[in-house]
Amino acid sequence: MAAPAPQRKRRILVCGDVAGNFARLCARLSELNASKGPFDLCFCVGRFFSPQSTVEELQQLEVAVPVYFHEAIDAPAALGRQMDFDEADEAALPEVAGNIRYLGRAGLCVLDGFTVAFVAQSVSNSDVERIKAKTSGSYKGADVLLTSVWPGGVLHGVPEAGLQTLRENGISSAGVDAEINADRFASLARCIRPRYHFAGNAGVFYSRPPYRSAGVSEPGSIRVTRFIGLGPVSDDASKVRKWLHAVAVAPFVYASEEELSKEPKGCTGSPYEETLISGVRPNFDPRLAANQFAEDTNNRMPVQRDAMVRGKRRLPSQSGERDSDNNTLVYVGNLGVNHGLAEAALRGFFAPVGNVVRVQLPEGKPFGFVEFETPAQAQMCVASMNNSSLGRFTLKLGFGKRRNDTGGPDKRQKTGPKYPKDPRVKCWFCLANPELEAHLIAHIGEEVYIASPKGALVPDHCLVVPIEHIPSLLHLSPSVHAEMKRFKDAISRLYLQKQCYPLIWERCVSTRGTHHMHLQVLPIPESVLSKSVAVLQDCADYHGGDADRPCCT
Numbered sequence: 126m127a128a129p130a131p132q133r134k135r136r137i138l139v140c141g142d143v144a145g146n147f148a149r150l151c152a153r154l155s156e157l158n159a160s161k162g163p164f165d166l167c168f169c170v171g172r173f174f175s176p177q178s179t180v181e182e183l184q185q186l187e188v189a190v191p192v193y194f195h196e197a198i199d200a201p202a203a204l205g206r207q208m209d210f211d212e213a214d215e216a217a218l219p220e221v222a223g224n225i226r227y228l229g230r231a232g233l234c235v236l237d238g239f240t241v242a243f244v245a246q247s248v249s250n251s252d253v254e255r256i257k258a259k260t261s262g263s264y265k266g267a268d269v270l271l272t273s274v275w276p277g278g279v280l281h282g283v284p285e286a287g288l289q290t291l292r293e294n295g296i297s298s299a300g301v302d303a304e305i306n307a308d309r310f311a312s313l314a315r316c317i318r319p320r321y322h323f324a325g326n327a328g329v330f331y332s333r334p335p336y337r338s339a340g341v342s343e344p345g346s347i348r349v350t351r352f353i354g355l356g357p358v359s360d361d362a363s364k365v366r367k368w369l370h371a372v373a374v375a376p377f378v379y380a381s382e383e384e385l386s387k388e389p390k391g392c393t394g395s396p397y398e399e400t401l402i403s404g405v406r407p408n409f410d411p412r413l414a415a416n417q418f419a420e421d422t423n424n425r426m427p428v429q430r431d432a433m434v435r436g437k438r439r440l441p442s443q444s445g446e447r448d449s450d451n452n453t454l455v456y457v458g459n460l461g462v463n464h465g466l467a468e469a470a471l472r473g474f475f476a477p478v479g480n481v482v483r484v485q486l487p488e489g490k491p492f493g494f495v496e497f498e499t500p501a502q503a504q505m506c507v508a509s510m511n512n513s514s515l516g517r518f519t520l521k522l523g524f525g526k527r528r529n530d531t532g533g534p535d536k537r538q539k540t541g542p543k544y545p546k547d548p549r550v551k552c553w554f555c556l557a558n559p560e561l562e563a564h565l566i567a568h569i570g571e572e573v574y575i576a577s578p579k580g581a582l583v584p585d586h587c588l589v590v591p592i593e594h595i596p597s598l599l600h601l602s603p604s605v606h607a608e609m610k611r612f613k614d615a616i617s618r619l620y621l622q623k624q625c626y627p628l629i630w631e632r633c634v635s636t637r638g639t640h641h642m643h644l645q646v647l648p649i650p651e652s653v654l655s656k657s658v659a660v661l662q663d664c665a666d667y668h669g670g671d672a673d674r675p676c677c678t
Contacts, residue, residue, distance in 0.1 A: 134373045135239060137269075138167040138190060141325045141355030141368040145175025145199075149358050151186050153369060158189040164371070165237055166191045170271050170355060171325020174199040176584055183222035193218075193236065195228040195243040196273050200652045202624030228271075230656060233259050233317075238376040239268045242317045244310065246273035246326070249659040250666070253309055260316040266338075266347030268377050270319035274326040277307030279314075279352055281396040283334060290365060294329050297467050301327075314350075315339065315397035320377055322352045323370070330356045330367035337388060339395035347377055348386050453482070453503045454525035458492045460518055471495060474515055478506045494525050554590050554641040573608045575616075582647060585620070589613060590643040597633050597642045609644065616646050624651045628661075 138157065143150050150169075158164055173194040180203045204221055218226040218234075228234065230245045231252040242256070280288065280298040291297070301307060314322055318338045333352040356366040377385065455475075460466065468484040475481055475495050479502030486493040497503045503524065511522040552558055556574075567587070568575045576588045589612050591605050601609070617627045625648035633642040649657050 134375045135165045135237060136163070136371065136373045137239075138164050139269075139271075139321075139323045139353070139355065139370045139372070140167055140169045140358065141330075142171030142357040143169055143174075143194075144172045144357055145178045146358040147178075147182060147186055149360070150192075151188055154192075155187070155189040157369070157371075161371075162190075164190045166193060168241075168269065168271055168323065169194040170196075170323050171273050171357070172196055172198055174201070180204060180222075183225065186222060186225070188222075188224035190224075192225045193228050193241075194225070195230065195271055196245045197227065197230065197653055197656070198246065200650065202651045204652055231256060233267065238378075240266070240376065240378075241269050241271065242267045242313075242319060243271040244273070244313055245656075247653070247656045247660050248309055248313075249656075249663050251659070253313060256313060257316050260318075266318040266320065266377060268320050268374065270314060270317050270322040272310050272314075272322070272324045274307065274310060275301045275324045275354055276310035276314045276322075276397070277301060278311045278396045279333060282336070282393045283396075287334065291329065291331060294365060295467070296327055296329065296331075297470065311397050315395065318347045319350055320347055320374065321372060322350055324352070324354050325357070327354050328356055329365050330354065330370075334391045334393050335389050336393045336395050339397065346385065349388055349392060451500050452524045453497045453500050455495045455497065455503050455506050456492060456523045456525040457495055458521040458523070460491050460493060460520075466493070466515075471515075475506060475510070478502055478510065552594060552641050554643060555594055556592060570608055570612070572602075572605045573612055575612060578645070585623070585625075585648045587616065587646050588643050589616070589646060590641070594641050596640040598631055600642075613644070613646065620648045623648065625649055626651065626654055628657070 138154070140150060154164075154167060167190045169192060173196050176199050178199060178201055180201045183201075218228065220226050228241070228243045231243065231248050233240065233242050233256060235241070244252070244256070278298075278301075280291070280301055283298075288298070310324075315338075331354040333354075335349050335351045337349055338347065353370060355370060356368040358368050359366060457471065466486060468486055471486065471493060472481045472484050472495075475497075478497070480498040481495055482498050483496040484493065485496075495506070497506065507522045507524060510520070513520055551560075553561075555561070556569075562579070565579065566574055566576045569592075572593065573589060573591055576590060578586055578588055589609055591601065591609065593605065595601060595605070598606075613627070613629060620627050628647040628649050630645055631642060632645050633640055
């Protein structure tokens with residue numbers, strides 16, 4: 126007798142970042158469905174749209190297999206209201222085009238008997254708590270988890286040989302751990318306990334060895350998870366760029382206890398143990414660290430404190446040695462010889478302390494060096510981040526010694542000011558700079574000009590810059606302030622014509638030793654405005670800002 130319909134295996138396809146390449150996706154779905162189908166549905170992880178995507182383009186598609194996606198970044202503005210929700214049940218899922226449906230930003234739902242969890246890149250704290258609330262009580266697990274990016278810690282516990290291909294493509298455990306929201310994805314993966322976890326955004330195909338869920342023994346619960354990362358949709362047929370993956374599996378609620386508890390060969394422990402999750406991101410608050418550093422300093426003997434103020438006292442390193450007050454170099458030890466860290470990961474890890482000028486990771490050595498812009502930042506780093514966790518490493522910090530090209534101590538003498546007396550000569554934003562990249566300037570007013578940034582985040586990203594070399598908004602004259610407001614209003618009207626709203630913030634950083642403030646103006650599509658505000662509020666909470674103040678202006 127044939128098995129009841131709910132118990133039959135579902136044949137599903139999972140696709141990596143589409144990024145607006147709809148024609149290629151639909152063509153491949155048609156080919157596979159005709160030759161090896163029929164398939165029940167196709168899930169898309171990672172970015173689904175591109176900034177150039179249009180509703181008309183979607184409406185012209187012929188989609189052979191029902192497609193479900195959950196990432197709304199760059200969605201056409203006309204779909205904004207249609208996609209303005211967190212999650213919906215199967216019956217209420219909106220069809221944004223023929224046979225293409227949007228799951229929502231984050232949630233749990235049932236599709237054709239499948240329990241599906243999905244989390245977009247812009248996941249907020251409220252999304253995390255809402256999903257976690259559904260995984261308590263009698264919850265047993267999910268058939269599929271879809272995330273836009275890889276969760277932090279997912280490569281922990283993988284044998285060294287299994288990471289070689291990833292390293293050749295620029296992916297390391299530390300790099301994955303340093304991604305935005307990586308810790309949230311790790312925490313959710315641990316709670317959701319999916320049979321299959323699919324993710325995009327890394328640009329490569331990778332199938333991790335299966336891992337067992339931590340502390341799960343209840344009958345009928347999912348015990349083993351398979352993580353699979355997918356490449357972006359393209360014409361590249363190489364295995365490392367594979368972007369479409371097929372699985373055939375029945376809903377886990379109909380699986381036997383033997384099927385659920387069976388561990389495949391090569392199964393590892395869970396990479397999401399609490400001790401590992403805490404190491405995904407530094408457990409570090411810059412404000413608390415600054416207060417602790419000040420308190421430690423003030424608790425020293427008055428004579429030592431007075432000597433430090435006069436600049437004659439050396440601060441001790443963690444190893445007990447004493448180093449110069451002018452030292453900006455921090456030694457980072459206990460990494461292990463084959464640590465697999467990328468310089469970008471280390472730079473991002475220490476960024477909350479201050480401006481990281483340089484990162485050095487000697488090949489084959491269990492240590493590295495991080496250089497900060499000022500000695501105070503280096504001192505705060507050593508004082509507050511020693512013994513902090515980076516992935517599987519517990520870092521040992523101290524002050525480093527500079528060496529010259531011959532390997533000996535650096536005996537270079539100070540040669541006077543590093544920057545010219547007239548800051549405008551070398552300032553990136555001053556019109557007096559003879560090396561100014563004038564081709565980026567769009568319009569020059571009386572006291573303000575508009576320019577494009579060298580590395581625009583999105584199309585129509587622009588800068589509003591005072592012509593005068595002014596360090597911050599607080600120093601603007603009434604006339605400059607008024608002209609900047611006129612420019613902001615004009616840009617806002619332009620954005621509204623494109624169904625976008627402006628996100629404006631002041632940027633004032635040292636450029637070649639000088640400070641020239643400017644406003645960054647970024648268009649936020651109407652379709653993702655509420656989600657963008659939620660992300661900004663989460664960031665404000667994390668950094669101790671005022672979340673009640675408007676994030677968009």
